[in-house]
Amino acid sequence: MSDRSPGRARPILEQHERRAGDSWRTHQGSGFPIERDRTIRTGQRDHRADIVVVGAGVIGLSAALAAQARGLQVTVLDREGPAAGASSGNAGAFAFTDILPLASPGIIRKAPRWLIDPLGPLSIPPSYALAVTPWMLRFARASSPRRFALATRAQTALMALSKAELEPFMQATGTRDMLRRNGNLEVYESEAEFEASLPGWVARERHGIAFGHLTAQEMRDIQPGLSSHFRRGTFTPEWYSIADPSDYVLALARRFEASGGTIERRDVARLVPREDHVAVETGSGIVTGAKIVLAAGAFSHRIARSLRETIPLETERGYNTSLPSGAFDLRTQITFGGHGFVVSNLSSGVRVGGAVEFGGLDRPPNYARADAMLRKAKRFLPGLKTDGGQRWMGFRPSLPDSLPAIGHAKATSRVVYAFGHGHLGLTQSAGTARLVADLLTDRTPPIDLSPFSPQRF
Template identity: 75%
Template sequence: MEQAANNWPDVAVIGAGVIGLSAALAAQARGLSVMVIDREGPAAGASAGNAGAFAFTDILPLASPGIFRKAPKWFVDPLGPLSVPPAYALKIAPWLLRFALSARPSRFAAASKAQTAMMALSKAELEPFMQASGTLDMLRRDGNLELYESEAEFRASLPGWAARERHGIEFRHMDAAAMAELQPGLSPKLTHGTFTPGWYSIADPKDYVLALARRFEDQGGTIERADVARLVPSDSGVTIETTAGTRLKAGKVVLAAGAFSHRIAKTLGEKIPLETERGYNTSLPVGAFDLRLQLTFGGHGFVISNLSSGMRVGGAVELAGLDRPPNFARAEAMLRKAKTFLPGLKTENGRQWMGFRPSLPDSLPAIGRSRATPRIVYAFGHGHLGLTQSAGTARLVADLLTDRASPIDLTPFSPQRF
């Protein structure tokens, strides 16, 4: 099957997650005809099972100068906040080397500056985008409470908060009494906390992305289910070859296929060091706990989120690629920890999930044109910040598609920076 030339859409977006659909809606708003292609359909991957947070205060890259004081202990713990299965260690070694280089102070500072600009743009774009897409009623502004188990752990966090303060991020530190007022039912093990009011969340991330898909189709967009095998650019457009042997065409293409994006980019001759942060969680039913806001346990690498469908306990980073079977012992370990921090938590009838979060070594996404052709725009590699940066990415992609000036410097996000 091949489309007739007069049926080509202006843009084909590969990926029906929150980044792809946000970009598709932004392109429609510029007057472009748009088709979305996804192998499973809308909200089938990380966009369905994430923590539901717009983490605009999360400006510090994972690759930081202090990470290597903690990493050796984490790496040897298969259930820890950051782990690499031994059988995968050799394959991921080149990525880990780039990660280590990104943690040098000068690179960390540059990445933090770029991330701050991206967060500011994404926050500014979010409410207008949600208003336009009819989803603003899903937005929550409850904030986030970061929790610590000791004075020493709290003190160790202060340089990070000082960095946020330099970038104008609002927060306030709390003792146990103030924390209990904000969130009753915390364990006395938790001695200190930091509240960030500028941390938003969504009622349910899957419902949000499905609502974006409905709005996109209501506005004349089409969503095709197909597994993209290869992109072939030409002077007149881009041919999209599928694994089923069909061919679709579009004037331009946005590659927003999450953790699978680098495989498609490779067909264009570009080797981008994208790895997979495999995130795990357990979704508990409504009534499992009286959760008032999102809780973050930085020392353990997980969060507890309040959703319209219940609550979600998850996070951590397992760098293990796309093909290894899931290790749900990680989800169980986080749930056990959550129970110790929230003694009244009911852990029965939970639903486990594992999803792929596309991660680049410096924690910045790849946003920019392909080296192979300006007709292809990359928008992937957001790690655990895809939902957070979705509206900002959509704005940047729409500007690239319509040759408008970008509101932020795109150099740090160049797909060719590696």
């Protein structure tokens, strides 16, 4: 078993076209963004751009492409490079049916049972318990019935927008052939577990989400090789996924560069607002932009402190093991909700991952969590071949109410925040990109952004 380090993107120019549409309209009759005079220079010296996006994950690059499509000259900065974090190691799902926030009534009653098992669905290392307590208290307050209902409404609106924006975005960026629709099968070990899930499915039904409850045999008709351990299931046929999340983000990076954008590896330290621009201080010089998008994932709150803004972002450390192609005949994504992990089929192989570990940004990985999920996956899918896997750990940026922060910074309207998507960064990337582009160009967003206000805490 090996531990995997994310790869780096290389500039690759390619031919492309853009399709006209509400969010992706062409400029001056061409398929390319308007070219502007540049003061960008090579190397790691100071330069100026219309828009500087901090973060080269799926949120940052999607926002950069959306801004570029509005005719803006964009530079992206990232401490490691494209697809180096959670954007590369996720399960590859566009989970548009996941409209129910994790902060929900009853979740606090379940947490102690999960915490008993140090390798279970939820883990908090004892040495980190004090640090995470303020976040957990906010999470508990967000789990009240009233706040849960409001957050569900907001989450549903963002999911609907993201789903509507996804295919036009993929068509415009030349990534449409990476999209899959193989569904998701959620499995239950007992009738009691299945019955407990039903209120959530009723809520999804109210919002028009298609699904079907299955017997044990019906589950196995969809996914042969599933253990008889599972008695009931629910199948969502309209579940979308991506062929491989890392390949997708790297493809976005290539398209962005091919359209005239610049990606630089820089470690951003501070944002300093000026009268007519914002200075981005990095370890290798200053980049200035008329406007800034802060989309640095789990590191975003550290940078936001330079604007004297404290945002309660916590790091959910997720683990997975990616197995070679042919490890199992997986025909749909399988969600083992009671155990906090999924098994998904990517073009590169089979990925087993999930769970939540609150441990901050600085603790070393605990790969025993990945190993524990893999052992369970082997028990639940007896034919799974577990040899040759690569283990991974990444940071999911999560806010207490399960909603991202999308909106202007308190200190200046020249800075737009777009972070805190938790498990749903890939899912909500196209919708977030549309909202960010609207904020950058002073257009009215298509949904109410007040529930996502960075200042709501």
